[in-house]
Amino acid sequence: MQRIKLIIAYDGTDFCGWQLQPNLRTVQGELEKSIARVTGSPVRVHGSGRTDSGVHALGQIAHFDVEDRFASVLWQRALNSLLPDDVTVLQAIPVSSDFHSRYNAVHKTYTYTLWLENNFFLPWRRHYVWKCGPLDFEAIDKGMQYFLGEHDFSSFQNTGTLIKSTVRTIHDFKRYPGQNAQEMVLEICGSGFLKQMVRNITGCLVTIGRGKAKPESVRSLLQMKDRTAAPATAPAQGLCMAGVYYGDEGCGGTDTGRNQSQDSGVGEQI
Template sequence: MRRLKLTLAYDGTDFCGWQFQPKLRTVQGELEKAVAVITGVPVRAHGSGRTDSGVHARGQVVHLDLPETRISVPWQKALNSLLPDDVTVLDVAYVDDDFHSRFSAVEKCYTYSLWIENSFLLPWRRQYVWKCGPLDFDALDQAMEYFLGVHDFAAFQNAGTEVSSTVRNILDFKRRPGESEHEIILEVVGTGFLKQMVRNMVGCLVKIARGKEDPSFVRSLLEMKDRTLAPATAPARGLCLDHVYYGEVDRGGPDSGRNKPDKNGHGQ
């Protein structure tokens, strides 16, 4: 067997998330179906994280263990000819057997797009942004700083996934321009994330930036560790898994990383 690493992009609008579910349309299900056409046997696709229904990806990383008889297949071209229009393979590479798309990851980067204009929403952006209206950028920037570093994120984890610890390390959290003057993007990088943690952080930030809480509200929630006290989860459609970074596997390339793996990290 040879291990193949894929980098995928997908529009999550019409998917019930990444993870295979019987009778439901999932990214993993569509990918495994396409791979089976080529190999003639079932092959499990292991993703770097489990994105939820409606969540998009520009850099989902997947690994597959393929029969030796199929290593000469031009996998990018072959899979893109079989996959539906809302999934595409951006890159392929053979990797060592000890590479794991999830456990070898050292950092992940998610982006969340916010539409900050109240009077209209461009129709072609409606599945990719949260229309939240005008925001106080100073309050938003101040609040993001409270998330930086190692904290217990129990107040920002939704139920549904068992983890040994809710402590995570956020390395960077910043605001940058979006695709138009009516959007902003929040970009967060961490060594691992809890279930719907990014969407919960964004929900909290928007409440603060609307003037309904002080930026220090983030610190209070982190200290109290109580999900019931935190604001509602932001919609899935604004979230995108942007990059997954690795260490020595492809040091110096677009997937290079800086820290040791966090094996408890989960996707959004």
């Protein structure tokens, strides 16, 4: 058998998330259908993590196994000729059977895009940003710092997934301008993320940016380990899975040497 690694981008607007679900349109489902059209039999695709309905990806990683006779297939070209317009394979390469897109992941990066203007909105951006209005950048910057490092993120995990530990490590957190002057992007890189953790962190930072909470409130929320104490979850459409890193790769290309036992992403659904 030959293992194939995929780097995938998709617009999550019309998908019911990544994970295969009966009678629902999912990214995993579309990939498996397309691969099966090439091989003539069902093939299971394993993703690096699950994204919710409406969440996008620029760097989702997945892998699948095929018989050796299909190893020479030009998989990127073949799949892109079969996949719908809202999902595409950026790269398809043969890898060792030891590679696992989910369990070997060391770091993951997500971005969240905010729309900062109240007076107007570009309608073609509606599926990719959260229209939240003006924010206090200085307060947000202060709030972001409290998330850095290793913490128990129970207060920022939505229910619905069984996991062994709610402890995760945030290695890098920054913000920068978006595609338009009215947009701001939050970029977070960590060892792994709990269910809707990035959206919950974003909801908290927007609350701080609106002046409805103090930046230092993040410290107490982390200590409380109580989801009901934290602000509401940010909407799905502003979130994008930006990248997944393996081996010596890391946030910004550096290896932080973190413990992979907490970094496996088990239970992750963003």
